[in-house]
Amino acid sequence: MQSRLGVSGGGGMSASEDEHEAVIRELTRGRQLTARLRAEALRALRGQGQAEATAALILQEVSRAFTVCLNIMGSPASAPPPPEMPGVDAAAAAPFSLAPPRRNREDSIPREQTVTPSPHYDGYQWRKYGQKRITKTHYPRCYYRCSFHRERGCRATKQVQQCGGGDPPQYLVMYFNDHTCDTAAWEPEAAAGASAAMRLDLPGAALVAPRRGGLLDERGVQEEHERQVLVSSLARVLGGQQQFHHQSTPDAPAAAGSSAAVAVNVAQAAGPAPVVDAASGMPRLDGDVVGLDVMDYDDVPGELCFGDSYGLPGGGGGLPF
DNA sequence: GATATTTGACCGAC
DNA sequence: GTCGGTCAAATATC
Numbered sequence: 001m002q003s004r005l006g007v008s009g010g011g012g013m014s015a016s017e018d019e020h021e022a023v024i025r026e027l028t029r030g031r032q033l034t035a036r037l038r039a040e041a042l043r044a045l046r047g048q049g050q051a052e053a054t055a056a057l058i059l060q061e062v063s064r065a066f067t068v069c070l071n072i073m074g075s076p077a078s079a080p081p082p083p084e085m086p087g088v089d090a091a092a093a094a095p096f097s098l099a100p101p102r103r104n105r106e107d108s109i110p111r112e113q114t115v116t117p118s119p120h121y122d123g124y125q126w127r128k129y130g131q132k133r134i135t136k137t138h139y140p141r142c143y144y145r146c147s148f149h150r151e152r153g154c155r156a157t158k159q160v161q162q163c164g165g166g167d168p169p170q171y172l173v174m175y176f177n178d179h180t181c182d183t184a185a186w187e188p189e190a191a192a193g194a195s196a197a198m199r200l201d202l203p204g205a206a207l208v209a210p211r212r213g214g215l216l217d218e219r220g221v222q223e224e225h226e227r228q229v230l231v232s233s234l235a236r237v238l239g240g241q242q243q244f245h246h247q248s249t250p251d252a253p254a255a256a257g258s259s260a261a262v263a264v265n266v267a268q269a270a271g272p273a274p275v276v277d278a279a280s281g282m283p284r285l286d287g288d289v290v291g292l293d294v295m296d297y298d299d300v301p302g303e304l305c306f307g308d309s310y311g312l313p314g315g316g317g318g319l320p321f
Numbered sequence: 322g323a324t325a326t327t328t329g330a331c332c333g334a335c
Numbered sequence: 336g337t338c339g340g341t342c343a344a345a346t347a348t349c
Contacts, residue, residue: 127325128327129341130328130342131326132338132339132340135338141339143340147325157340
């Protein structure tokens with residue numbers, strides 16, 4: 001993967017290459033700081049239902065924006081984050097005593113780990129290939145691999161395990177291996193467009209839209225709407241922060257600004273911005289504005305992840321193990 | 322018929 | 336021997 005700056009830089013160690021490295025450095029730092037902020041926010045908002053879920057999703061989007069930027073910049077840092085599980089609220093994950101994978105193979109080390117109420121939608125398509133009841137845990141673990149595993153040999157996998165019966169329920173999602181399904185034909189513009197379309201329902205999203213209908217599609221549509229609202233809101237928030245940031249600390253690192261700019265662009269491409277609350281100045285996320293309750297988990301069954309046969313409350317039947 | 326999901330069995334790591 | 340990850344046949348869905 002080639003960086004745009006790298007391509008345009010010409011030969012030799014130039015000033016633009018220094019800039020390139022500096023941008024990568026700051027983006028990496030921004031991603032790490034976002035991970036810390038996420039952990040702190042989840043800890044502070046624990047048990048606060050919608051606020052907790054909204055914060056988790058927004059900060060997940062921020063983190064993803066940094067990753068996308070790092071990908072575009074062709075940074076090695078865009079591959080596996082450090083093994084300290086930056087996206088994880090350790091305190092949130094700890095009560096569920098999820099030990100790291102015992103196998104010492106490289107493949108068994110999660111490249112990313114996160115706790116989210118919405119484990120299904122992360123911009124990629126996954127196929128479930130297994131489920132296992134894990135000892136000393138209340139919920140089974142589901143195993144997914146990239147839908148392009150067969151046709152493109154993509155080795156990316158993820159594991160999803162419900163880690164709490166709260167409202168909304170939280171899921172621990174662990175990612176293994178990097179996606180190779182979209183790098184073979186990688187072109188920055190095309191890839192960025194595809195990525196945005198994939199996540200924001202722009203033309204091109206059909207390329208990765210679930211083939212099957214029914215519950216899966218409804219779920220995907222709902223989560224897609226949620227994502228649009230949240231990304232748009234985030235873009236507005238970050239856009240405001242960017243302005244403030246530039247006014248207050250003009251010589252500060254550009255990472256946050258870069259990410260914000262990307263997020264703003266993506267959000268603008270996604271359509272109209274959400275209504276901003278006159279009192280707080282913050283985007284309104286309520287369903288009245290966008291015709292959707294962003295976090296109306298009353299309509300999301302507990303077995304969203306694990307299916308009817310898992311015997312979770314409301315699912316009926318016993319555990320299959 | 323094609324594709325996705327379920328689930329018991331198998332295998333490797335500890 | 337136990338546990339967790341993956342396989343693959345059976346089943347479900349479109």
